[in-house]
Amino acid sequence: MRPFGEITELAAERAGGIDRLEDSLLKSRASSPTEIAAIPDDRILSEMSRRVFHAGFSWKVVDAKWEAFEVGFFGFDPNACAAMSEETFDALLKNKAIIRNGAKVRSVALNARFVLDLAATHGSASRAFADWPDTDYLGLLNLLKKRASRLGGQAAMRFLRSIGKSSFITTGGGVAALIREGVLDKAPSGVRDLQAIQDAFGDWQSESGRDFTAISRILAMSVAGADAGEPGPSSVYITPSLTQRQRETPGLGGRQDAGAQADSTLAPQAGG
Template identity: 40%
Template sequence: MVLEKYEDIYHRAAERKGGEAKLEALLSTPLTKEQVAAIPNDRWLSAFSMKIFQSGISWSVVRNKWPNFEEVFFDFKIEPLLMLSDEQWDNKAADTRIIRHHAKVKSILANAQMIHEASLKHGSFGNMVANWPSEEITELWAHLKKYGNRLGGNTGPYSLRQLGVDTFILSGDVEAYLRNCKVIEGGRDTRRSLQAASKAFAQWQTESGRSLTQISQTIAFSSGDNRVLPPIE
């Protein structure tokens, strides 16, 4: 396997998107480590919970109802949620102000416990994430899957990206590109595939000095169906 140079990927993406300036306007800038560390625990829990509820449901429907979720779940403050009884959780799962899905509601408790335990060890959940080595980002995904609830697949990575954490995403376009290049062979979420993807992104990051977020977006823009329409003459 010969890995394509990031410069070639970038130029192809720029051509598809109408030039470098237009491509650059589409690329996101992740938060700094200091900014990630400053994210409160309740915002992590809110982001994880939103992505869990958006799985299999219209994202816009969930976003529109999210103020109700914030109200019902104490603005996702960890300590009050950990004090609720099983009966109180059952009542919240039946609350008509939110999307009623018992298993997803109970994931809020499980993920609150994960965040609380990480805070006891690292000072805050944000500190743990901020100090996670970028070349081992898929290990952070694995941590969320193992110690959290319903955070496997792309749910964990999308939650991190939503909050500004620097991570690549194995979206359909990115996964297809990595398979075409023989970086990923077999199951997408296997340890072998994730390590291979992480190694490839580390190489592109060394070449370009770009964030994982921007490299991931550039790959997506360089392939797949997201073509820019030709200008009207």
């Protein structure tokens, strides 16, 4: 495992210079705990749900339908989603404006209850994620795997990246770089491999002063076909709340009752 300064030099060379590398990192930087804690919990649930629906489906299709998801799931209000009735669930499965996967639709209600549980303990779910030590990334992944619904593995990693949490993602160029550096001998497949990655990231963080997100992206960009599989700036976003978009977009309309909301269709808009 070489010093991280050398890996950064390799990434800068592939990026076209250190300034271009730093500019790319700035556009997808990790957020501060204060910034994460300021995210409303309906946006936390929205991003959890987006990553759940991304898994196994075309991201472009999911994102194009996300406006309809926001309407169908009450703007991802945790209290409303946690109390989802069977009638609303059935209506969502008939709603052609969203992706009608029963297990994933059900996961929204389950994750809403998880968000409410975090809020009851920490004041808000966003505060719980903000306060979690960056050095215990695996502990946070384990929390999501055990207590959330369908948020294991890369879905959890991508969710954490989307809300600005310092994170690594085990895919594409980043994994190739970890194998090149001797941290792994193959694609990660279990807790031991993830622990080896976290340990290596901890060493590189101590050396470079960079957070896990920056380290993850530099590793990916140090490999030919830079950033392959590593979410860049266009993948890091928080969708504005439904009520915020209603204020900003004439004609978007107000909140509807559960049954009507589940059957609503809006013109698809690309997320992010």
